[in-house]
Amino acid sequence: MALEGVERTAAQIATLAADGHWHRYSAGPGAKGPRFYLWAWARIDTDDTDTTGGCRWLLIRRHPATGELAFYRCYAPAAVPLLTLVRIAGARWAVEESFQAAKGQVGLDHYPVRTWTGWHRHITLAMLALVFLAVLAAGRPGEDPQRVPLTLPEIRRLLAVLVLARPCGIEEVLRWSRWCRRHQAIARRCHYQRRSQS
Structure with missing residues (x-):
């Protein structure tokens, strides 16, 4: 140039x-x-x-x-x-984070297909699953300022535990989720405070 x-x-x-x-x-x-x-x-x-x-x-x-x-x-x-x-x-970070979430949470990059039709179906279902998780996360207001709002990975984990396998009761799973998000909120506040001071 x-x-x-x-x-x-x-x-x-x-x-x-x-x-x-x-x-x-x-x-x-x-x-x-x-x-x-x-x-x-x-x-x-x-x-x-x-x-x-x-x-x-x-x-x-x-x-x-x-x-x-x-x-x-x-x-x-x-x-x-x-x-x-x-x-x-x-703003490009938001786009990259969306692709990373799609790869990590709904398997956007895990397509063992050889035809365009199979690839198209896989990508469509993966994107639909990502939209479903994003709508669940966005539609859930922060019920407690002491906790991080539900994230895509947390919703995915909750769905996997509650729908696919139930090693313990629902209350135990939700209690663990609340505890985890509360500690994430504390960590986030500390990180933001430290970054803002430097």
């Missing part, structure tokens, strides 16, 4: 960013508190074949502890502030 008429790699552009160009912003909430990174951006040139206009940037994310860099090539029809690009880049 070109920066001020000179072809450079994204890593070369990142080395040109002075300390004053890095801004600490959160990419969104994480399991252990806000995901803070250092962000910089550079306006990059368009090539001669581009007729769409608009603005293009190289958005650079640096991990504050490890210094690991990640790059995003951004476009907007008009100029936007850095924080807007950071917020949009952070």
